[in-house]
Amino acid sequence: xxxxxxxxxxxxxxxxxxxxxxxxxxxxxxxxxxxxxxxxxxxxxxxxxxxxxxxxxxxxxxxxxxxxxxxxxxxxxxxxxxxxxxxxxxxxxxxxxxxxxxxxxxxxxxxxxxxxxxxxxxxxxxxxxxxxxxxxxxxxxxxxxxxxxxxxxxxxxxxxxxxxxxxxxxxxxxxxxxxxxxxxxxxxxxxxxxxxxxxxxxxxxxxxxxxxxxxxxxxxxxxxxxxxxxxxxxxxxxxxxxxxxxxxxxxxxxxxxxxxxxxxxxxxxxxxxxxxxxxxxxxxxxxxxxxxxxxxxxxxxxxxxxxxxxxxxxxxxxxxxxxxxxxxxxxxxxxxxxxxxxxxxxxxxxxxxxxxxxxxxxxxxxxxxxxxxxxxxxxxxxxxxxxxxxxxxxxxxxxxxxxxxxxxxxxxxxxxxxxxxxxxxxxxxxxxxxxxxxxxxxxxxxxxxxxxxxxxxxxxxxxxxxxxxxxxxxxxxxxxxxxxxxxxxxxxxxxxxxxxxxxxxxxxxxxxxxxxxxxxxxxxxxxxxxxxxxxxxxxxxxxxxxxxxxxxxxxxxxxxxxxxxxxxxxxxxxxxxxxxxxxxxxxxxxxxxxxxxxxxxxxxxxxxxxxxxxxxxxxxxxxxxxxxxxxxxxxxxxxxxxxxxxxxxxxxxxxxxxxxxxxxxxxxxxxxxxxxxxxxxxxxxxxxxxxxxxxxxxxxxxxxxxxxxxxxxxxxxxxx
Amino acid sequence: xxxxxxxxxxxxxxxxxxxxxxxxxxxxxxxxxxxxxxxxxxxxxxxxxxxxxxxxxxxxxxxxxxxxxxxxxxxxxxxxxxxxxxxxxxxxxxxxxxxxxxxxxxxxxxxxxxxxxxxxxxxxxxxxxxxxxxxxxxxxxxxxxxxxxxxxxx
Ligand code: FES
Ligand code: FES
Numbered sequence: 084x085x086x087x088x089x090x091x092x093x094x095x096x097x098x099x100x101x102x103x104x105x106x107x108x109x110x111x112x113x114x115x116x117x118x119x120x121x122x123x124x125x126x127x128x129x130x131x132x133x134x135x136x137x138x139x140x141x142x143x144x145x146x147x148x149x150x151x152x153x154x155x156x157x158x159x160x161x162x163x164x165x166x167x168x169x170x171x172x173x174x175x176x177x178x179x180x181x182x183x184x185x186x187x188x189x190x191x192x193x194x195x196x197x198x199x200x201x202x203x204x205x206x207x208x209x210x211x212x213x214x215x216x217x218x219x220x221x222x223x224x225x226x227x228x229x230x231x232x233x234x235x236x237x238x239x240x241x242x243x244x245x246x247x248x249x250x251x252x253x254x255x256x257x258x259x260x261x262x263x264x265x266x267x268x269x270x271x272x273x274x275x276x277x278x279x280x281x282x283x284x285x286x287x288x289x290x291x292x293x294x295x296x297x298x299x300x301x302x303x304x305x306x307x308x309x310x311x312x313x314x315x316x317x318x319x320x321x322x323x324x325x326x327x328x329x330x331x332x333x334x335x336x337x338x339x340x341x342x343x344x345x346x347x348x349x350x351x352x353x354x355x356x357x358x359x360x361x362x363x364x365x366x367x368x369x370x371x372x373x374x375x376x377x378x379x380x381x382x383x384x385x386x387x388x389x390x391x392x393x394x395x396x397x398x399x400x401x402x403x404x405x406x407x408x409x410x411x412x413x414x415x416x417x418x419x420x421x422x423x424x425x426x427x428x429x430x431x432x433x434x435x436x437x438x439x440x441x442x443x444x445x446x447x448x449x450x451x452x453x454x455x456x457x458x459x460x461x462x463x464x465x466x467x468x469x470x471x472x473x474x475x476x477x478x479x480x481x482x483x484x485x486x487x488x489x490x491x492x493x494x495x496x497x498x499x500x501x502x503x504x505x506x507x508x509x510x511x512x513x514x515x516x517x518x519x520x521x522x523x524x525x526x527x528x529x530x531x532x533x534x535x536x537x538x539x540x541x542x543x544x545x546x547x548x549x550x551x552x553x554x555x556x557x558x559x560x561x562x563x564x565x566x567x568x569x570x571x572x573x574x575x576x577x578x579x580x581x582x583x584x585x586x587x588x589x590x591x592x593x594x595x596x597x598x599x600x601x602x603x604x605x606x607x608x609x610x611x612x613x614x615x616x617x618x619x620x621x622x623x624x625x626x627x628x629x630x631x632x633x634x635x636x637x638x639x640x641x642x643x644x645x646x647x648x649x650x651x652x653x654x655x656x657x658x659x660x661x662x663x664x665x666x667x668x669x670x671x672x673x674x675x676x677x678x679x680x681x682x683x684x685x686x687x688x689x690x691x692x693x694x695x696x697x698x699x700x701x702x703x704x705x706x707x708x709x710x711x712x713x714x715x716x717x718x719x720x721x722x723x724x725x726x727x728x729x730x731x732x733x734x735x736x737x738x739x740x741x742x743x744x745x746x747x748x749x750x751x752x753x754x755x756x757x758x759x760x761x762x763x764x765x766x767x768x769x770x771x772x773x774x775x776x777x778x779x780x781x782x783x784x785x786x787x788x789x790x791x792x793x794x795x796x797x798x799x800x801x802x803x
Numbered sequence: 804x805x806x807x808x809x810x811x812x813x814x815x816x817x818x819x820x821x822x823x824x825x826x827x828x829x830x831x832x833x834x835x836x837x838x839x840x841x842x843x844x845x846x847x848x849x850x851x852x853x854x855x856x857x858x859x860x861x862x863x864x865x866x867x868x869x870x871x872x873x874x875x876x877x878x879x880x881x882x883x884x885x886x887x888x889x890x891x892x893x894x895x896x897x898x899x900x901x902x903x904x905x906x907x908x909x910x911x912x913x914x915x916x917x918x919x920x921x922x923x924x925x926x927x928x929x930x931x932x933x934x935x936x937x938x939x940x941x942x943x944x945x946x947x948x949x950x951x952x953x954x955x956x957x
Binding site: 152284296473747754 | 819826830833834838841843845848876877880892897899900901902927928931932933934937942943
């Protein structure tokens with residue numbers, strides 16, 4: 084449980100407010116066990132809300148903004164209870180430190196896993212409500228009336244009887260002197276004016292004028308730029324380089340080694356990049372120069388015949404399959420994928436004797452601080468992390484490789500800020516990839532065509548085991564590689580699933596939007612579709628019949644099918660082009676999503692015409708953002724399904740830029756319709772659940788059109 | 804020293820002639836609204852207007868822009884206020900991460916200048932910049948809104 088405390092009596096500077104001194108009312112939420120004491124002997128606690136004398140409410144957001152809307156949804160939850168005017172709200176990023184670890188019983192803080200809103204909803208509401216109660220108390224004291232006679236309108240406290248008003252700005256210095264009340268009541272849902280409403284994005288203006296500052300845009304006096312070249316083979320290292328060949332080039336300041344490569348530092352980025360291109364450098368390729376994605380795929384497929392670790396066991400699948408009147412089997416696989424954030428990896432760092440400042444696009448300020456402290460040897464509290472807007476994250480910016488480079492270089496040049504910028508080529512070839520995965524699915528039916536059993540074997544290596552083994556309850560069971568396959572809602576009496584871990588080291592793997600669901604939803608929902616066709620059932624009807632005990636899933640499926648006016652059969656449009664619909668249903672990150680895709684096939688060219696998407700995320704805190712995230716997730720998943728694939732030969736990535744790693748273009752964009760179901764169930768995530776269903780929905784439609792079952796992605800490798 | 808005219812202002816820049824205009828605009832003139840996405844002319848994040856024409860500034864050597872008028876996202880608004888496209892972008896909450904959006908707006912501004920009343924089809928085929936966040940439908944809608952505004956103004 085979080086407790087609230089008033090920070091006004093500390094001298095702690097509240098970031099983002101003009102003056103931390105008089106007149107700033109700072110409300111913090113202190114986390115038991117985390118409060119520290121500073122040199123003055125004052126409690127140093129985190130602070131989420133500051134109100135200055137002009138009534139500007141500064142909100143220190145523990146979550147970063149990478150497009151998913153956290154700079155709107157999170158402060159709006161707080162502002163709802165505070166009764167603040169959204170127009171008077173200024174959102175800034177909270178610094179690193181234990182004080183802001185508000186997730187999972189105050190143990191951590193990051194932005195990902197579609198966790199931001201659902202992990203902080205009550206904390207943010209309580210913070211806002213407590214601040215409001217204190218502002219009311221300050222006004223009531225001034226007017227010498229009971230607080231119960233006062234109410235608020237956005238930004239003002241009002242005395243009901245007399246009509247007297249005081250603004251939050253006027254009251255802030257008074258409220259700052261008050262004690263924190265305990266157990267302030269929260270609003271009831273009926274009186275919400277922000278929560279559940281399509282509140283406008285707080286960042287829409289700066290992002291339309293070009294003022295929004297991303298990491299790559301950071302301006303610091305005396306800034307130097309670095310271009311980097313990393314070992315093309317993973318695990319390789321620099322053998323030799325001839326810095327004299329480039330040191331005399333215009334603007335070049337230095338050539339330095341970084342952990343797995345070399346960097347040129349210059350006064351302009353272009354000069355650094357040009358010099359780097361001309362720098363003679365040889366790499367020791369290490370032990371992995373024979374790695375190829377083709378041979379890894381063969382390994383995965385072979386592993387599907389081994390028996391693995393049991394991850395699900397209901398009934399007796401073996402027995403049911405051996406007694407089944409009919410069985411089907413299919414093997415699927417999905418490729419390595421890159422994140423391709425629109426803003427390439429970059430980081431700026433400045434190191435002095437006793438201080439280190441890092442401007443890093445990141446999905447967790449604490450990760451940045453940790454890396455910077457390790458490299459500089461400085462204490463964590465002398466590390467300052469500035470988190471600008473992120474030009475996309477999708478899971479890539481958990482990994483601090485680019486940050487380590489900037490800090491390493493800055494440490495070698497104390498007092499000089501250095502900005503590392505990766506080219507798109509470096510970014511593509513040194514990502515932490517969505518792991519390649521293979522799976523074998525088997526199902527058995529009785530004589531009437533009712534499913535009796537399903538058996539799944541998944542092979543691959545998950546990112547959690549590699550990056551965060553501490554997350555795993557059982558080190559042998561890394562859910563991040565098979566999640567979304569087993570544990571389905573479908574009422575099939577016998578289920579068995581196994582995992583065969585096939586390490587893919589040295590290849591760096593990571594979290595890619597929706598993680599294991601991104602590939603396993605494709606396997607699972609394609610196979611469910613294969614099952615329906617095997618017994619000549621309509622794919623929607625077949626799923627419905629298996630969901631009699633899962634009303635929530637059934638409703639989502641029915642909603643999507645209803646929106647689409649579901650058609651079982653292929654049809655022709657007025658130009659004689661064939662169209663068909665495909666469906667997929669998938670739960671991830673606590674939200675259930677169904678999508679129906681209408682696909683047309685014109686002389687072998689695929690066109691995804693329209694996608695109908697129904698989502699049950701419990702309750703949509705900001706329905707506009709929920710819709711946008713569904714659309715965004717659909718584009719991300721569709722892009723990958725259509726044309727994305729990272730391959731490796733001789734230990735190196737074969738793709739380098741958008742010409743050989745194409746992402747979805749505007750002319751490929753389907754129309755999308757989204758419907759939200761507010762079921763009242765616990766809050767689900769929103770940033771990722773839109774991604775998993777689209778690949779199977781499209782492939783299931785393609786099967787109807789072509790009779791060809793797509794069992795591996797991307798689609799660009801097929802001719803239809 | 805080379806003089807560039809960006810958004811009606813003169814900038815003295817010290818750079819090699821082969822430096823892409825993108826980096827001159829960003830790192831030397833300090834106008835960072837124009838973004839780097841791919842450096843090979845594919846994504847459009849670096850879109851600007853050169854003598855009124857839409858170009859991808861990562862593909863233009865800085866030296867080739869010497870005697871031309873450069874407009875970047877920072878120069879799109881006028882004294883009267885935001886460009887109708889910027890307003891439409893705000894009204895429709897188009898941006899997600901926002902990184903591609905300056906380029907998208909510059910591309911849309913060129914499209915509307917060429918054809919103040921584009922058809923849906925034209926918008927969908929002429930807006931070719933990438934958006935990894937998938938804001939395409941909102942972009943199309945915002946262009947339509949701004950085109951309508953254009954129509955009402957003239
Ligand atoms: S950066 Fe110029 S087109 Fe991508
Ligand atoms: S809004 Fe993120 S790339 Fe377009």
